[in-house]
Amino acid sequence: MTIEDKVFSGDTLRVGYRFQRHWDNSMAYAFFCAELGAGLFFVSLLMDNVAGMILGLVPVATGKPYFHLSHMGVPARSWRAALRPDRSWISRGLLGLSALIGCGAALVFCLLFGSSFGIEADSALVNLLKVLAGIFALVTMTYQGFAMSHSSAIAIWNSAILPLASFLYSLTTGVAVLLLLPGAGGTTDLASALLLLLLALGVMHLMLLHAGWHGSPGARTSVELLLQTLYAKWFWGLTVAAGILLPGLLLWWAPDLLLTQLVACLGILAGFMAWRILIFKIGVYEPIMSMNPFNPLH
């Protein structure tokens, strides 16, 4: 059965696949901001780049809450989302994200103005803040992938590859942006690391497509939507070509050239944004066709 033969019921009262439309583009933007910012902060922390840390905290503290709240039905009650860390990845993520903003801001303050208050850069407090901020950055980089993979309803999301995708994209975009910042230091090493991360991203996409194609009917339908419908041009054009292949070729050809680094970074960001939107668009609920006992096809 090809994608043309499948029934997409939409809002009609027919048995068929139903598109996931509860998490829309604003959620995709929120996910993008959190993973980009946390990734940049994490890589900057490892490279001791304060400018990168500050820049990383900006989308985490502004874009992520803005787009998340604009998606929420009752934003005034959003604090309640932190109440169930024992069972919900949304709660864990919110707590991790808030802690990242708190620890990250305190760390940046200590690194910039700490000496005025007698806090040295290698003091126990700063080291503790670095460890905590690093842990909470890792939580923010991955929790959205865990939240999606927790959903058994959307088969293509219900995979261990989703948290890996969040982590890899977060790390990749973080390295790509840090590469452009002044004082990043060791840009050739960063460019080499970015090349490896792009390779890992390519493998991750292959794994997800393979797992979906050979998975449940819902997962296969999502992969078919991605590869055979109007989403295909965005996936191949932005996510694969502009987001992985072009940056890879440019960085392999001229890793130290600022122009190639800039184009590579823009391509990676565009590919990541496209991927974040597409993974929501291709999510489908499976039809309850197995319930039709009269249909000999089932």
Add this chain to the structure above:
Amino acid sequence: MARMGMVFDLKACIGCNACVIGCKQENSLPDGVFFTKTLSEEYGVYPMANRVYIPTICNHCDDAPCEKVCPTGATYTREDGIVMVDDAKCIGCSTCAVACPYDQRTQMEEESFLKGLFGTGEITPFEEQGYGRYTPGTVTKCDFCSQRVDAGLDPACVVTCPTDARIFGDLDDPDSAPSKMIRERQGRPPMPDKNTKPKVYYVN
């Protein structure tokens, strides 16, 4: 303790949608919001073509994925097994909606309350008294008409059905009508591969 559930008799359902209307009326649901739907599917080729109606509703799963992912605890299970939503705790994040394999969650958009059932912006007295129970933006679903169950009545969709295609009762009671029907006619839960342990079954 009781474990309330429902059985759909696919042979009895004629697709009249009386259950849908009964539900909307009982729960004062605004335009575009349904707690139950009757889906249809055609099969075969003329002259052997046919159509089957498949009622759908929240399955009040024993292992409800919507409850597990709710970050506020707004979704909870009563002692009698009915999965409820506490309107005062719901933040409208829709995490439950993407977790439900049966797509039985609906966000109550503010616009749907404002435009009214007739789409003219005029709210009838019936709508006015009914909409007060909802907070715009929250995510809701069927609760087996818990207010009726508490009063010892069957859900509105069950009493409205003209062909007795919906049977409601205690699944833990072996002598209840749904238990007997599941046992005698090999009732099957929807999408058992999702491991949600639904309390709604289908028989043919």
